[in-house]
Amino acid sequence: xxxxxxxxxxxxxxxxxxxxxxxxxxxxxxxxxxxxxxxxxxxxxxxxxxxxxxxxxxxxxxxxxxxxxxxxxxxxxxxxxxxxxxxxxxxxxxxxxxxxxxxxxxxxxxxxxxxxxxxxxxxxxxxxxxxxxxxxxxxxxxxxxxxxxxxxxxxxxxxxxxxx
Numbered sequence: 001x002x003x004x005x006x007x008x009x010x011x012x013x014x015x016x017x018x019x020x021x022x023x024x025x026x027x028x029x030x031x032x033x034x035x036x037x038x039x040x041x042x043x044x045x046x047x048x049x050x051x052x053x054x055x056x057x058x059x060x061x062x063x064x065x066x067x068x069x070x071x072x073x074x075x076x077x078x079x080x081x082x083x084x085x086x087x088x089x090x091x092x093x094x095x096x097x098x099x100x101x102x103x104x105x106x107x108x109x110x111x112x113x114x115x116x117x118x119x120x121x122x123x124x125x126x127x128x129x130x131x132x133x134x135x136x137x138x139x140x141x142x143x144x145x146x147x148x149x150x151x152x153x154x155x156x157x158x159x160x161x162x163x164x
Contacts, residue, residue, distance in 0.1 A: 003080035005053035009114035015064030030076035051078035062091025099153035103138035
């Protein structure tokens with residue numbers, strides 16, 4: 001699968017409280033969470049982003065609490081993937097579990113600018129900055145993680161296995 005979209009760029013240590021503020025955690029509805037995605041760090045994010053756009057950030061993206069609401073809000077907002085220098089481990093696992101593709105790539109994190117047009121190959125981990133004519137290499141997902149992403153989350157993988 002190849003995703004194409006515009007980069008929304010953020011710094012290091014974007015925590016789950018700015019991805020989805022705690023005041024909205026009274027809902028677990030993905031559509032409701034999506035309305036408030038990135039609200040405290042970028043008030044216009046949900047108004048500017050288009051389905052398929054990507055979040056690019058520095059180190060330790062998704063730090064803070066272990067809430068699943070953060071990757072759910074990002075995915076429900078229409079973000080096709082998140083690229084960061086590093087991810088908080090619990091965010092990384094939560095993102096994969098709900099089928100949100102995320103890629104660790106320090107070079108991409110440093111060189112991609114806001115509004116750059118990107119293409120990401122989920123199978124190979126190749127991130128292409130169409131705007132700058134550059135490519136960066138992230139670690140591709142192992143097959144079992146690709147299966148989770150293709151199935152739109154771990155729950156769907158389990159359902160498919162149980163149905164057999």
